[in-house]
Amino acid sequence: MSHTVEKIALKSPAPGTERFLTIHRFGTIGARPKVYLQAALHADEWPGLMALNHLIPMLDHADKAGRIVGEIILLPYANPIGLDQRLGGAMPGRYSFDGAGNFNRNWPDLSAAAAAHIPQGFTGDTGQDIATLRAALLQAVADLSTRTEIDHWRAQLLGLSIDADYVIDVHCDQESQAHLYCHISHTDIAKRMAAAGDIPIVLLEEEAGGFSFDDCNAGVWRRMAGLVDKADTLPMACYGCTLELRGKDDVNDVYGQKDAAGLMRFMIAERVIQGDTSNLEGPEPYRLDEVDVIYAETGGLIAYKAEIGEYVQEGQLIAEVIDITASDPLTARTQLVSRTAGLFFARIDLRLISAGEGVAKVAGRKPLEHRKKGALLEA
Ligand SMILES: [Zn+2]
Incomplete structure (x- = not known):
């Protein structure tokens, strides 16, 4: 499949106003591994906008060369609601102006809703059970409330991400070195990602709390335990990470190019894209x-x-x-x-x-x- 671009309208919040998401797709729909990338969920964090802007032509090039094995979905900006929040010359994009809170907290726990779609339980066949849970999660997302524009927006993002093998949520800190957060069960993947992207700090969570976007996608796999028969045999089949690309002012083409190249190297290492990588040995992680x-x-x-x-x-x-x-x-x-x-x-x-x-x-x-x-x- 060649690179496609789609625009998805969000629910109109007010007469005469409508925002939209832009969705880039590469590779083959339904192929594995599936990677989902997004930038600036916190709308005042722009290094990821630059990195993904540089990544799009790299992926396009790989796609045209037939090198994309899986499916890649990329949102060059995740949060058009936050991008529109300006106040007195400042741009406070971390919290929603409508009172819905921090844009990267309180994403839903989909485990119970997904479990309701699996009354027969899991089989113990890992491949089959992974497919079953992914289908159930998509149904659970389809059942989410879309009452407000923010509800509708959250459901759109999750509808694209929830069945992915890799969810890469690109943020930044205020003044910072590059670092990333992920669950401790994904230490090896995180180390490869850090090595590929020259990221000096990997931070491992056991129970991060707060229901961030990456944890919503990845954590649901371990939250199935006790809800569905044989769920304890499930692997953590979604790697979710929050990638902090330095500080807020670290937005330039040099970093953008470097970070995009790092993400390409990571996707090659994970066999999402064909290519050569040398052995990637990342830094020794830290626990939170x-x-x-x-x-x-x-x-x-x-x-x-x-x-x-x-x-x-x-x-x-x-x-x-x-x-x-x-x-x-x-x-x-x-x-x-x-x-x-x-x-x-x-x-x-x-x-x-x-x-x-x-x-x-x-x-x-x-x-x-x-x-x-x-x-x-x-x-
Ligand atoms: Zn952030």
């Missing part, structure tokens, strides 16, 4: 409870004392928060230190912070008591 998230107790001006990409020691000064209401600036500083030795890989981009805000992330090698299980690194 090994990542120190440093919070500021008080609001104020922040002065960082360490740089992104720096290895820091436990107890090392990361930043000072300055109380600008103090009478004496010389006694107005509160020190924020790392509680682990490791890689200082992300920080916020604003320099005036609110009380309680997480301002820095350091990935270390020891489990940290204060890190809650099931809590993502950001709200």
Whole structure:
């Protein structure tokens, strides 16, 4: 099949307004492995828009050469609702203006709805059971409410992604090195992806919490346990990851080209696209409870004392928060230190912070008591 482009209209939210998704398809419909990629679910995170923009012609070229073995669905922008959110010159694209919350949280748990479509139970034949669950998941998505524009939008994305072998959700942090999150059961795939894309940090979740898009797609496979007979024999047949392509301002052709080439290498390694890859050995992953998230107790001006990409020691000064209401600036500083030795890989981009805000992330090698299980690194 050659490269096709389709536009899907979203439910009109108001008279005279209608948004649409653009869907690029490569390879053969129904062929495996199936890959689903999308960018800027958080609509203010644009490095993925650039990366996928560079990836489209690479995939087109591979498709014309007959090298695409499976099926690839690519959404160059995932969230036209968020892309339209501007306020006083700023673009707050993380939370929906209509009160529906964080665009990458509270995606549905489809396990019970899918189970209802499998009354006969699984057979224990892995290939057959995977196909059965994928069909049931598509039915569960078709049954989702489409009452509002956001409901309709969520159902459209899931209708394209839920039966994929790979779901790659491209985000970014604020100021950051590239990193990716995935479930611990997919450590090997994540390491190959990191090696292919030159991504220094892999973060492994057991129960991430929050129902992000990647977890909605991948996590449903393990949530079937107990709901359908013999579900405990199911593999985690969908690799879902959140790929954080550095910081918000890291949008340029050099990174876009590099990241697209990395995604191509990864898809070749996974036999989605024909081609040669050398052995991909990624970095040693970190678990989420090994990542120190440093919070500021008080609001104020922040002065960082360490740089992104720096290895820091436990107890090392990361930043000072300055109380600008103090009478004496010389006694107005509160020190924020790392509680682990490791890689200082992300920080916020604003320099005036609110009380309680997480301002820095350091990935270390020891489990940290204060890190809650099931809590993502950001709200
Ligand atoms: Zn994001």
